[in-house]
Amino acid sequence: MVSRVIPVDPFDLVIFGATGDLSTGKILPGLYRRDADGQLPEAARIVGAARSPMGDEDFRTLVRAAIHAAIPEKKRDREAIERFLTRLSYVAVDATGEDGWPELAAKMRPDVVQAYYFSVGPGLFGALAERLHAHGMNAETCRIVVEKPFGHDLASARALNATLAEHFDEHQIYRIDHYLGKETVQNLMAVRFANMLFEPLWKAQYVDHIQITVAETVGVAGRGGYYDKSGAMRDMVQNHMMQLLCLIAMEPPYAFEPDAVRDEKLKVIRALDPVRPADLVRGQYRAGGGMGSYHDDVEAPDSRTESFVALKAHVSNWRWKGTPFYLRTGKRLRARTSEIAVTFKDPPHSIFGDQEGHRANLLVIRLQPNEGIKLKVTIKEPGPGGMRLIEVPLDMSFAEALGPGAQEIPDAYERLIMDVIRGNQTLFMRGDEVEAAWAWTDPIIAAWEARGDRPQPYDPGGSGPEDALMLLHRDGRRWREIRP
Numbered sequence: 001m002v003s004r005v006i007p008v009d010p011f012d013l014v015i016f017g018a019t020g021d022l023s024t025g026k027i028l029p030g031l032y033r034r035d036a037d038g039q040l041p042e043a044a045r046i047v048g049a050a051r052s053p054m055g056d057e058d059f060r061t062l063v064r065a066a067i068h069a070a071i072p073e074k075k076r077d078r079e080a081i082e083r084f085l086t087r088l089s090y091v092a093v094d095a096t097g098e099d100g101w102p103e104l105a106a107k108m109r110p111d112v113v114q115a116y117y118f119s120v121g122p123g124l125f126g127a128l129a130e131r132l133h134a135h136g137m138n139a140e141t142c143r144i145v146v147e148k149p150f151g152h153d154l155a156s157a158r159a160l161n162a163t164l165a166e167h168f169d170e171h172q173i174y175r176i177d178h179y180l181g182k183e184t185v186q187n188l189m190a191v192r193f194a195n196m197l198f199e200p201l202w203k204a205q206y207v208d209h210i211q212i213t214v215a216e217t218v219g220v221a222g223r224g225g226y227y228d229k230s231g232a233m234r235d236m237v238q239n240h241m242m243q244l245l246c247l248i249a250m251e252p253p254y255a256f257e258p259d260a261v262r263d264e265k266l267k268v269i270r271a272l273d274p275v276r277p278a279d280l281v282r283g284q285y286r287a288g289g290g291m292g293s294y295h296d297d298v299e300a301p302d303s304r305t306e307s308f309v310a311l312k313a314h315v316s317n318w319r320w321k322g323t324p325f326y327l328r329t330g331k332r333l334r335a336r337t338s339e340i341a342v343t344f345k346d347p348p349h350s351i352f353g354d355q356e357g358h359r360a361n362l363l364v365i366r367l368q369p370n371e372g373i374k375l376k377v378t379i380k381e382p383g384p385g386g387m388r389l390i391e392v393p394l395d396m397s398f399a400e401a402l403g404p405g406a407q408e409i410p411d412a413y414e415r416l417i418m419d420v421i422r423g424n425q426t427l428f429m430r431g432d433e434v435e436a437a438w439a440w441t442d443p444i445i446a447a448w449e450a451r452g453d454r455p456q457p458y459d460p461g462g463s464g465p466e467d468a469l470m471l472l473h474r475d476g477r478r479w480r481e482i483r484p
């Protein structure tokens with residue numbers, strides 16, 4: 001099965017922070033892949049912008065090297081790379097000064113989509129919006145793409161929303177959460193709302209509990225400066241994990257349209273109960289396996305920032321009252337794996353007696369790696385041994401299901417940038433959503449700060465601190481194993 005690539009409209013895309021890590025590691029290689037796939041029209045242009053002085057050719061050399069670093073040789077096409085590079089130019093611009101702005105403004109073509117990607121530190125988001133406005137680059141049809149973190153707490157997120165709103169309308173603001181661009185995350189909506197099978201059972205009456213796990217093997221070395229001021233709660237839970245929870249818990253939107261989807265997500269966030277201190281575990285990785293500890297990585301021996309969080313959340317509405325949502329995320333864990341597991345309740349009565357092989361149905365939506373969906377069902381063990389029950393998986397790996405002719409799953413950034421050009425905000429966060437997420441997160445953080453809590457140390461290569469296991473044990477449940 002080969003899926004179609006629909007070219008987007010002609011565009012001018014300016015990447016502020018074009019020489020930085022995100023731009024060279026994800027954005028530009030992603031745009032190259034879209035181009036190589038035939039999704040960029042002839043008249044698509046990309047302008048790199050940062051303070052460092054360099055000419056167009058220097059920038060192309062930098063981007064060629066970035067594509068080589070990001071994409072394995074057998075997947076690179078020399079001709080396609082050179083064609084892609086002809087789309088690029090560079091302007092030296094200072095977000096906080098006047099240098100370069102008139103030159104940049106002069107480059108923008110009024111008759112194509114104009115998009116500005118803020119791939120710079122969050123302290124510059126407001127300044128960029130202001131400069132774009134001042135130089136007439138905020139026409140109705142312009143779009144700005146704002147990276148994370150969107151604020152550090154509710155107050156700063158509100159202030160940033162207010163600054164952006166002075167210069168751009170909400171329909172022009174694309175707040176990125178790259179988890180929403182992941183193929184399987186979008187599939188979550190397809191599974192829920194394009195099938196009749198699951199939705200009738202998707203409620204507290206039939207669902208025992210839901211686990212959302214985003215486990216990473218990497219530590220924070222190299223990003224310690226940012227991470228130590230943030231921690232897992234701000235870095236992962238407030239955005240990616242809450243977005244996953246929203247997609248799992250929300251009511252069916254009336255259409256797959258930006259405000260229809262975002263209204264439903266917002267309702268979920270607003271229905272979240274405050275988290276009790278007893279329902280929250282914070283951890284910090286120790287040294288081990290030849291690697292340094294969290295303290296070594298951030299070069300702050302007394303840091304109390306968490307590299308792991310596990311918590312129990314409750315969505316207080318008709319659909320979910322009584323069903324716990326267990327969330328956990330952490331660095332330096334056993335494997336890089338992200339999944340959502342929905343455990344259904346036992347049938348009300350077993351006509352087969354109390355058999356060992358009989359387990360509750362389980363739906364596992366695997367976000368990465370090995371994207372796919374697995375449904376565990378109970379059947380009769382084949383053979384003459386009488387009515388003995390066993391649990392078997394109905395397993396659908398996307399790679400296998402779509403077959404060898406299928407396209408590779410695009411990186412989240414590729415999908416999201418194409419949506420910006422198409423003018424589709426469905427997979428971007430609205431300002432009120434981000435604020436509601438901070439409004440839920442802030443008191444949790446404030447409570448542990450007030451208590452002066454230290455995170456619990458955990459060994460690298462495991463599944464986090466002991467208390468995270470207890471969070472489920474005391475409810476008579478178990479986390480799923482973190483497996484590659």
Ligand SMILES: NC(=O)C1=CN([C@@H]2O[C@H](COP(=O)(O)OP(=O)(O)OC[C@H]3O[C@@H](n4cnc5c(N)ncnc54)[C@H](OP(=O)(O)O)[C@@H]3O)[C@@H](O)[C@H]2O)C=CC1
Nearest residue numbers: 017019020021022050051052094095119120121122147148
């Ligand atoms: N790296 C990643 O994987 C991820 C990054 N992000 C977010 O993306 C954004 C960028 O991160 P990252 O690429 O890692 O950061 P880097 O520090 O690697 O890059 C910053 C970029 O901004 C430019 N820059 C800095 N100051 C100015 C200025 N005053 N005016 C114009 N350009 C400036 C720099 O170039 P120069 O010095 O030449 O001006 C450079 O191109 C951040 O908000 C980050 O939180 C989000 C998720 C993942």
Ligand SMILES: O=C1O[C@H](COP(=O)(O)O)[C@@H](O)[C@H](O)[C@H]1O
Nearest residue numbers: 148178216218235236240338368
């Ligand atoms: O936003 C972030 O996400 C990454 C994890 O993203 P993934 O696509 O690799 O799952 C995380 O490592 C980083 O700390 C965080 O800022």
